[in-house]
Amino acid sequence: MAAPKKGRRAPGAQGKPWRALTLILLVIAGLTGGMFLHGEKTPRLGIDLAGGTSITLEAKNQPGKPDAINQTNMNTAVGIIERRVNGLGVQEAEVQTQGDRHIIVNIPRGTNEKQAREQVGTTAELGFRPVLTYAPTTTEAQPDPSSSPSSSSSAGSKDKNDSDQQGRAVSEGLKAKTADESPSPSASESGKASESPSPDPSESAAAQPEGVSDSLAKKLEALDCTSKAAKAKANERAASAKPGDEVVACDAKEKIKYALGPVAVKGKNVKDAKAVFDQQRAQWIVQMSFDDKGSDQFGDITGKLSAKQQPQNQFAIVLDGEVVSAPSVSERLSSNAEISGSFTQESAEELGNILSYGALPLSFEESDVTTVTAALGSDQLEAGLIAGAIGLALVVIYLVAYYRGLSLIALLSLVVSGILTYTLMTLLGPAIGFALNLPAVCGAIVAIGITADSFIVYFERIRDEIREGRTLRPAVERGWPRARRTILVSDFVSFLAAFVLFIVTVGKVQGFAFTLGLTTLLDVVVVFFFTKPLMTILARTKFFASGHPWSGLDPTRLGAKPPLRRGRRSPDVSTDPKEA
Template sequence: MVLPFLAVFIGTKTSDATWTPKLALDLEGGTQIILTPVSTDGREPTAEDISQAINVIRQRVDGSGVSEAEISSQGGNNIVVAIPGKASDETIATVSRSSHMEFRPVLVQDYAFSAQPTQAPTAAATGEPTPDATTEPGSDETVAPAPTESADTTADATDDASAPATPEATDAPTQEPTADPTAAPQRPSEPASASDAAYWVTDEIRAQFDALDCTDPSNLGGGTSGKADAAFVSCGVDSEGNSDGLKYILGPVEIDGKEISSASSGLEVLPSGAMGNRWVVNMEFSSTGAKQFTDVTTRLATQSSPLNQFAMVLDGLVISAPSVDEPIPNGQAQISGSFNQTTAAQLANRLNFGSLPLDFKVQSEQQISATLGSEQLQKGLLAGIIGLLLVVVYSLLQYRTLGLVTVASLGIAALLTFGVITLLSWTQGYRLSLPGVAGLIVAIGITADSFIVYFERIRDELREGRTLGAAVERGWARARRTILASDAVNLIAAFVLYFLAVGGVRGFAFTLGLTTIIDVIVVFLFTHPLMELLSKTKFFSEGHPASGLDPRRLGVVGARYVGRGKVVTGRRTDVEPGDDATADAVRTPATVGARQDGLTIAERRAAQRAAEQGTTKDRAVSDAPKDDTAGDAPVEGSEH
């Protein structure tokens, strides 16, 4: 519990962290930006163009660390972006930046974060260690001519992915020998091609590449691709905008994304005309793009990995980097790899959007007030406090002093939740919305339910005659399965809501899932250990009437020593209402600390003899002759 507050304390001293969570758009207000898509080719943007533009902007906003932003279409022509709080100039520029796709050759490929020392770029610098295509996502994609010639025209990318990557001798001019054979060759004065790593990979580019950590979410928000005629360092991302585990040094732009005529996904068509079982992406270029693509693939097909790859760069991030094994002369290509239906469709959509010549014009930018405001937040928190008080009152009435364990556990859970949400608000950009507050209120009942299940299991064990210490251990063994099953159901519901819903519902799902995890932590690491400690105290172990574990309240009366180290309690079975709880009554034998079926052989035989003796005495009493007149006294006014 101390860790999140300690982290926030450090953040307040070294960064912009605060002691309270940031609020979402509905509670704090924010900045609203209205963008108008403008086509650069004179045509009118379609509804599909607007939808794809919204997806790209949403990825930018999420990548910048802004949470609970609202992005929607207005009138089918404009895009409205509402960002909580005061949006920075950098965020506004990121949102309104035009999206652009381009194709660049891959010069160096490495893991997303590598601390390996690297040498100065030389003609052999392109022999950078290449991740195994069978283990790194995105490294097994290949591009081949559309299936009009042969389906076996390309080899699997895994065939050469692990081979050392060395460029062809024609890629870099031959260097003159120097006096020092270990010295790096001088950089050529002119590049042999866009794949000439010896020319394009300068010391500055190499330093940027070594310093780039593509596991850091701040480097995955996208941006501009830099100068078209210079090398560029970039991260690889998957269809969800997360790191695919790779980073790249790319050569200059060779094909612009606007040259893509169309892109689609589907199952592979075999040479026989039958449908295969692999999902592929089909891509077609314009006439200008087809000629450029032919020249590029002709050169790349003669290279070894990773120089035989070309990167598709969207918003400054590599969305795919397939390898080329043969020239593609007709501008119709097919990308294959470890695709499924969803990922193939997502790549096709991104390629289509990359071909859209759209710019975004900022029509207006203004501050908007909270849609609900602080009053609604106060009412939400008041509802939570009322619910918490009702749970506390019920716990104290039902469990007496034991109810204080519930109160303490709820307090620990509340502090831990507040600390974690505040920490996430600082580190991950999380913002608390009113649906999120509703999730916190629901969590009160979920957390209290776990304690009730545990306490009732302990009571059940006490009713069976166990001591409190044994009841706590056995009750915990039974209760934890129920608690984990219940919390698992809540967690599944939270995951489904979070990934299938949008907007405020995701805020509700997030807090619901977070508090469910915290509930498990509190029950396992606080409530159960606390009960073990309390079971060793005289107040609880002897069943004080105010403890909540009083045997009389639970239906177990008295306790007596019967010899042989055994203590037998009696369970009331026929006590009428109003009878003294300590009066003699018929009792069901139960041995404290063990079940009846856990007795030793000697104990069972002794119990059997005692039962037989009791039965014999009862029969002797019932068979004895009765004297109807004995003890009778004359009653005045009666006849005998």
């Protein structure tokens, strides 16, 4: 039998364990540094731990649609509301149906909670209506010339940012206005929109424009938008109007009221909308696109409006009976357009979010708003942490009592796994919106047992090799391949269960599944890059290599067989009689 070549490692050997240990320590240092760099020292908490607001929405019957409230429309509304709220940056919001006509929206306490609540309550269908005329809400209060919400546009015009200055001519295709006019947002297909002035609303009210009936003009004159209660009534009336009706509506932020034509494009035909910062113009814009039907309708209405003068070249974006923006156009637009104006990042993102997720198949109203305190969740979290601490203590006692010196390796591996889990949970909060809730805490506690099981598998493989009469260093290397296969199969089954649970469930159960899957992956990383290299290094020390009684690898205590020794081969003795 040929002798093994010098320098050949046993199967599964790891020649440079310090390299793996250095790598995982660098990863830990990088994650910890990233955590402090982003100012995130604790994981983001879910509503059950941090508190927040719980909103109950009730679906309302719609005229002419007695069967509109059904499971399909309710599920569609849940998806749209969830995307709308999470689109604002409010992560871990829970949106789910309750019964046949109620939707529960749980919003954790956070920076955008108020804004999210406003948009959750804004649940009517979105629509694009042509502006017929507008007027100030009161004769005493005129719109602020520097902050009006609307815009106009032109493709290829330059020096766009100068249009908000008094007396300055604006983009080509538009008529220059006087110094007392207010800017309005613009819509452009080319992506080079600019702010341009719009007429003084007092002048619009003084002379009734062509196409505005006497009855509509009287409604506009009688419309009261001076208080929140008055605006709420006006919005309710406008929202209940049919798409083909002319309506009067209040502006969401400015002291302006509008007379609007029938709905030209419905919000459900908006394919996508998002806020983008235009580097060339150094301003925020909103880009939007339509589906095929919406593109045709939007092209028709903008083609008609572009041939008219202010204010009838504007279209109003109406949500829940309220005008959220009123851009003007100077050319026919199609499937892709943009809205520009005096937007801040927040206002641009808000408008983009409304355009993307504003169209709901049902009308809702808030039936209940409750502030959720974290007291109950804190009590449950405290009880869970106590249970986890007791379980961890029992695991430690078992490891020390049964594995003795090997328990040091297991405990250090548990510490490394805990650090990786904590730092990743903290960084995943701002990165993907992960929030730690009670089920997620339970998943982390369950992971302690999964991680400890991997150590036990490896230790038992090493002890089996020692029982066969091998010394420690060969036992460490020969036991690793079999332990590795067992650990990978076990963790794969656990990860598969977590993955399936995450896919088929919703709400808080997903937090449990996500945490379980994350900690299962970390178990593989810790065992391969920390436990195995550390065991290889310690196997070279006298304490473990000599089989000290407190090392957990005492051959006598394990009942090891004596080492096999090859005896001398006795010479063959011939049984044939010798001849004389």
